[in-house]
Amino acid sequence: xxxxxxxxxxxxxxxxxxxxxxxxxxxxxxxxxxxxxxxxxxxxxxxxxxxxxxxxxxxxxxxxxxxxxxxxxxxxxxxxxxxxxxxxxxxxxxxxxxxxxxxxxxxxxxxxxxxxxxxxxxxxxxxxxxxxxxxxxxxxxxxxxxxxxxx
Amino acid sequence: xxxxxxxxxxxxxxxxxxxxxxxxxxxxxxxxxxxxxxxxxxxxxxxxxxxxxxxxxxxxxxxxxxxxxxxxxxxxxxxxxxxxxxxxxxxxxxxxxxxxxxxxxxxxxxxxxxxxxxxxxxxxxxxxxxxxxxxxxxxxxxxxxxxxxxxxxxxxxxxxxxxxxxxxxxxxxxxxxxxxxxxxxxxxxxxxxxxxxxxxxxxxxxxxxxxxxxxxxxxxxxxxxxxxxxxxxxxxxxxxxx
Numbered sequence: 001x002x003x004x005x006x007x008x009x010x011x012x013x014x015x016x017x018x019x020x021x022x023x024x025x026x027x028x029x030x031x032x033x034x035x036x037x038x039x040x041x042x043x044x045x046x047x048x049x050x051x052x053x054x055x056x057x058x059x060x061x062x063x064x065x066x067x068x069x070x071x072x073x074x075x076x077x078x079x080x081x082x083x084x085x086x087x088x089x090x091x092x093x094x095x096x097x098x099x100x101x102x103x104x105x106x107x108x109x110x111x112x113x114x115x116x117x118x119x120x121x122x123x124x125x126x127x128x129x130x131x132x133x134x135x136x137x138x139x140x141x142x143x144x145x146x147x148x149x150x151x
Numbered sequence: 152x153x154x155x156x157x158x159x160x161x162x163x164x165x166x167x168x169x170x171x172x173x174x175x176x177x178x179x180x181x182x183x184x185x186x187x188x189x190x191x192x193x194x195x196x197x198x199x200x201x202x203x204x205x206x207x208x209x210x211x212x213x214x215x216x217x218x219x220x221x222x223x224x225x226x227x228x229x230x231x232x233x234x235x236x237x238x239x240x241x242x243x244x245x246x247x248x249x250x251x252x253x254x255x256x257x258x259x260x261x262x263x264x265x266x267x268x269x270x271x272x273x274x275x276x277x278x279x280x281x282x283x284x285x286x287x288x289x290x291x292x293x294x295x296x297x298x299x300x301x302x303x304x305x306x307x308x309x310x311x312x313x314x315x316x317x318x319x320x321x322x323x324x325x326x327x328x329x330x331x332x333x334x335x336x337x338x339x340x341x342x343x344x345x346x347x348x349x350x351x352x353x354x355x356x357x358x359x360x361x362x363x364x365x366x367x368x369x370x371x372x373x374x375x376x377x378x379x380x381x382x383x384x385x386x387x388x389x390x391x392x393x
Contacts, residue, residue: 065283068190068275068334077314118284118319120312126218126341 034085034101043073050105053079057115076115081123094121183336195278195387196328197359198340199369202251203392204353210237212252212354215345219329221313232303232318234326235342240393249393252342252354255280255301255326256378259385263293263302272323278359278387281327289321298379301325328356359387 036042042049044056060074072078083101085093095102096116106113184190216222216235224231235254241247261280263272271287274280282293282302294302302325309319315331318324329340339347339356346354357366375389 061285063189065281065285066273066275068184068277068330069188070186070331070334072186080314117308118312118317118322120314120317124221124311124314126221126313126315 032086032088034083036082036101039082043078076119077123080119080121084122092122096121184334186334190275190277190334192276192278193360195359196333197257197278197357197366197370197387197389198254198328198343199355199366199373199375199389199391200251201353201355201369201373201375201391202249204351205249205251206349206351206353207239207248207250209349209351211345211349211351212342213237215341216254216326219313219332219341220316220318221311222318223309223311225307230304230306232305232324234301234303234324251390251393253299253301254342254388255297255328256299256384256386256388257326257328259387260383262296262298262384266292266296268292275330279328279330279333280325281330282323282325284317284319284322284324287322289323291323293323298382298384 044052049056056074057076057079060069060071061076063069064075080095084095085100087093093100094116096113097103102113102116102121213233213235220234222232222234235252237250238253239248239250242249257274257278257280259274259278261272261274263280264274267273268290269286269288271283271285272280272293273283289304291304294300294304302323304323305318305320307320312318329337332340340354343354343356346352355366355369357364359367359370361367369391370389373391375391376393377384377386377389
């Protein structure tokens with residue numbers, strides 16, 4: 001039975017990892033870093049993203065607001081989720097704060113970012129936004145503990 | 152001890168449990184629109200409010216809406232945003248007092264969209280009337296046009312918005328039937344969840360075009376009415392027992 005549970009847990013974990021999305025409410029916390037720091041490439045080639053990221057956002061924003069398309073690839077929320085940095089306490093630093101990902105480049109190029117007058121600059125979700133039930137790391141730890149205790 | 156046969160049987164069971172059981176449990180979720188697909192007119196979202204079940208003094212729906220959409224007040228009730236509010240009315244003939252939630256009525260013929268100079272106020276093909284805040288210029292014509300006072304204008308600089316509900320100074324906003332949740336496959340709105348949790352179940356959300364949806368069942372069994380039916384706005388929010 002224990003083996004069955006462990007196999008089950010392994011499958012749950014592997015499936016769970018594939019399902020990670022920007023909208024599940026669980027930040028990808030890497031203290032002192034962003035998730036993007038550990039990625040090899042952005043959703044499009046880096047050179048293209050540097051010059052044209054706003055075009056992708058502009059296209060996606062109309063598709064999302066008017067047509068209800070909610071894909072993650074060019075989603076603004078997904079950009080924030082991946083590029084936001086976390087301090088040593090694991091708390092997200094607003095991405096438009098001084099020296100942070102968006103702000104740093106925009107200061108250098110003397111371009112105002114108006115996105116953040118309306119959009120959240122860090123991953124923020126209401127407490128009960130568990131519309132798709134996803135296990136967080138605490139749940140998984142609890143489950144592992146439970147299985148280990150269940151001889 | 153585990154032998155080869157046991158291992159294979161258990162692994163296969165685990166596979167089945169992992170993939171088959173969740174798919175059975177969430178069969179409704181699988182019927183939802185894929186995230187990449189545009190919304191269609193095959194669905195038409197609406198709400199049924201049973202005012203007979205709505206309790207005076209209860210603000211569960213209002214609080215849930217505020218939390219879901221990150222609506223924080225500035226202590227100025229005249230101008231603070233409200234996407235849903237509680238209204239108490241009295242029938243002058245019978246003295247019957249009714250309390251009910253009032254929000255955007257998601258009209259089929261929305262006057263807010265008629266008057267919007269930029270097209271920011273629009274009706275999605277699935278019937279949700281909402282504001283495209285990217286193109287809203289904050290003229291507030293829609294607020295004047297709405298017979299239900301459903302819209303609010305953001306007067307103050309905002310911070311700490313929710314990721315799922317971008318909103319900012321200079322734009323008009325109103326109930327969007329929790330559009331983000333709906334697009335991600337949720338079958339309830341925040342206000343409906345809260346009303347059910349409070350034990351009143353006065354609010355029922357769902358697809359008006361689906362004859363077996365809970366909102367259709369509620370409408371068919373209650374013969375509700377639309378507010379200000381004389382305006383012929385064909386709202387998708389229905390009220391019973393007013």
